[in-house]
Amino acid sequence: MARSNSSKKLSYIRDLFAKEYKKIEEYCILKKKKHIQISAEEGKLLSLFIKIHKVRSIVEVGTLYGYSSICMAKALPEYGHIYTIENDPEHLSIAKRNFSIFNLNNKITLIEGNALEKLNELSAKAPFDMIFIDANKSGYPQYLDWAELYIKQDGLIVADNTLLFNTVFLESPPEEVSEESWYAMRGFNYRLSDEKRYYSILIPTDEGMTVALKLT
């Protein structure tokens, strides 16, 4: 009963508030990796941040098939831009195809390679208005080091999976996640909770999404 209510609840929300994402899902949500990308309501939430905060430039770490990039690109103004980084050749080729299907090649630059390396190259184009972090969990602290330098004051730092599969709040690292990722995510959230530097919250979505306004 509770389970069917929860899927009805999501359908109700998605049908009312996120119906424009159905077409994006057709191309970007592949059955073999169904729950890896953000959900439709998270896509809408990111879009709302972009519109409310008048974001124009975004760096995304972790493209997969381009679902979140497409949701965000559609919310940007005409002259807005996303740089999205992905290191898996199969993911890259599907994302590339999807950006063409949705006519977004002018708004999205797909960057092939290791996120840290490519972030360092992107520093030359900084500062950016927003970063969306959604890749290897052990890398989150380093992505935050980069964001602290290259996201504007008053810019947004958003990261997905910050509940680390409902383990981040446990007292010690459990077996199902690597110790490295567990300590990395604990440290990441702890840093973003610093009220002198950020106005922030970890939104309790299924996966957890930390959102921080960079104050300094």
Ligand SMILES: C[S@@+](CC[C@H](N)C(=O)[O-])C[C@H]1O[C@@H](n2cnc3c(N)ncnc32)[C@H](O)[C@@H]1O
């Ligand atoms: C959770 S998926 C991204 C989902 C996507 N943001 C969405 O919501 O549609 C994570 C992606 O990050 C990529 N990735 C993981 N580690 C990476 C790294 N070090 N550099 C670049 N890409 C990486 C993976 O290949 C995968 O496609």
